[in-house]
Amino acid sequence: MFESLSHLVLQQYWWIIISLLGAILVFLLFVQGGQTLIYTLGKTDMERRLIVNSLGRKWEFTFTTLVTFGGAFFASFPLFYSTSFGGAYWVWMLILFAFIIQAVSYEFRSKPDNFLGAKTYETFLFINGLLGTILLGIAVATFFTGSEFSVNEMNFSKWEGAARGLELALNPHNISLGLAVFFLARVLAILYFMNNIDDENIFSRSKKQLIYNAIPFLVFFLVFVIWLMFIDGFAYDPVSKKVSYESFKYLHNFLQMPLVMIIFLLGVVFVLLGIGKSIFTICTKGIWVAGVGTILTVLALFLVAGFNNTAFYPSTYDLQSSLTIENASSSKYTLKAMSYVSLMVPFVIAYIWYAWKLINNKKIDAEEMNEDIHIY
């Protein structure tokens, strides 16, 4: 079924898959957001235990999505993999360290004789929630703000930024997206707790915290998006492949791809709806509405970054080194082979959905914490 597709169509297909994985990842970062709220929402040991266990049943989905996102990016756009990971060394290393310390923390936190103490593992979870979200936001923002690197005729890349990626964290636009992701993750976490934990105190604190986190999220998100509509973007000529600045490029992308604009607007509306309904009504399903909204919004942002002849990983050091879905991708053969593999994705999503429902059919409560099951 993929045999007759052109290389370009396969590249676009894979950019959609990467975008979708990225979008699902941002939604699943609610686990990270929740890790920064353990002490804000949990005032007693039992409350904190409920929060940690509620998140602990989901952290692996986020983690696995991150790993798959990386693997899929490597397989489909290896030049991005080699340029960005090898270049922005410190940003990626910090992100990785933040996830390394997360992976053990749930399992080790409440076990006797755990060497570092429960507090340390809770701190690890907090660091993961803080750095993981902000730095991933910053890394994605560079799809629009660019980085300083060059790619030679052998496609070996060289990072020209002095601080090996840390310089990216000084760009105010990158920071605004980073903070938007951070507060979004906290908002989603709060909505998730309202849906998943059966505890009145946590619920009422969540409702209050929701407003405190929704406002900064909206501010940082709007600042980033409005700025995005006005900046010069990185366009490339579909024939000569030359990259150049184009005024209002991302605004043009939305206008020239109305479907993407609709996805984006729908996404934003859903996020607002999920938040609004949870603040003003007794609705506890906000996580699903805002979750779908998050996925749609992020998907649209990725598509705007890579489609419509736009360089998705621009180099401000040397425009012609910028990466596009055409020059950074795998060969036609590999994309085709991987496309067959991608047919498994709906099946994977289906069984995750099914398993999630089985585990979540009843809210987590204090009683369950005393049952003979696996407790963090």
Next chain:
Amino acid sequence: MIEHIDSALVNWSRAQFALTALYHWLFVPLTLGITFIIAFMETLYVKTGDPEWKKATKFWMTLFGINFAIGVATGIILEFEFGTNWSNYSWFVGDIFGAPLAIEGIMAFFMESTFIAIMFFGWNKVSKKFHLISTWLVAIGANLSALWILVANGWMQSPVGMHFNPDTARNEMLNFWEVLFSPVAINKFLHTITSAYVLASIFVIGVSAWFLLKGREQLLAKRSMIIAAIFGLISSLFLVYTGDGSAYQVAQKQPMKLAAMEGLYEGSEGAGLILLGMPTPGKEINDGKDNFVFKFEIPKLLSFLGYRNADAFVPGVKDIVEGGFEYEDKNGELQIALSALEKIEKGKLAISALSDYKKAQKLEDVVKQEESLNIFRENFKYFGYGFLNDPKSIIPNVPITFYSFHIMVALGFYFILLFALVLFFIFKGKLIDKKWLLRLAVITIPLAYIASLSGWVVAEVGRQPWTIQDLLPTVASVSQIDASAVQITFWLFTLVFTALLIAELKIMFKQIKIGPKEGGH
């Protein structure tokens, strides 16, 4: 093409990869094997309804959970390290190497992590049967992930199913099935997972033996030992078989690695296999020193194992560096081996021809393009050698490779004996009286880890200087970062992973001491 590379950078980058990979491998094999042991136990529980089996299932599951978490923690870095520290490599072979990593995520990791959630949290939420299926799927998912990453590793040892595209300056996949079913990859996968089953079996036997020595949990311990000893014995026999297959592949595809494994400096016909020996410290080729301080060998066995012919010529380190010996190529024709120096010259020709091709392309000089491409194609086989200068740089560290190989093999045979003894005394009903055997089982646990890690040292140190055999050496694969940056992350990894390892061990020991609970956890 490649600017001057700081050798400190290459060394630190290699050290970091070795460190993170070895730490990761401290946790993976137990996961791969114990999930099957748990699945066997839960199957017996579902079949018999005997709550003792459930108790055993849950006890081993707790240990698995602790181990799994740190396996995940140490695993994520390996995937991304290809990008962060080996970025040129990532481009040069990403078209082939990226695919198995992506498939691993899509196919295996999600399966594993989804059904782990049911396995741990679903006891009271799903039916017994569905829970059992989930446990099996965790085992299968874990082993599938091993398949894909080992296919990727196998491909580095013996690149197949691809061609070099001069326009993109990278290797591109031509045949996915050739990559997946490459004999090196299949042998590597089977050998590695069976070694993991052996390690997990020894772990279960050792912990159970400790209970018996303490006079605790007798039923659980005996039952666990029976399952683990049978599983271990079958796996270790298969391990010998796949080990032989792996060594045969090494002889064909990586003769230098074979020479290093055996400390064979000067090749010979009817070469013997070293049973026990000590390579001369500081030995170099042509220095006139003996290869070994002492050695015991089985005559002709190396020739037989490597080439299925007791009189076959096995080239030594010196032969491979200096060339001049006859060998059969893959079409079965006799060839005279080139020396490393000749290969380096040809490699340099290939690299400069590629560069000429790129220049001619810019000038749109079609004749020159064709000419350069012809030179390139003629010499591409030795492309990687072009990045080297000293012929001796194709020699890996012989003592490390030799000792790791012999430790692995010796321990592997010892494990077979241990499994057989445990089974023999269990069926005679005298195991509890054999305190010496129980103690031996306990102290064998760390030996299983040593054997397993040694296996990776053989595979990876033995193939130096190559990341991709003959096509790309480490020096050309590395990301251009300040060596000091890699040094900092190296020490950070050392610190974090060591702290986590200590935590893991303490938690494990404590949970073993606590032992199984009625109902578990």
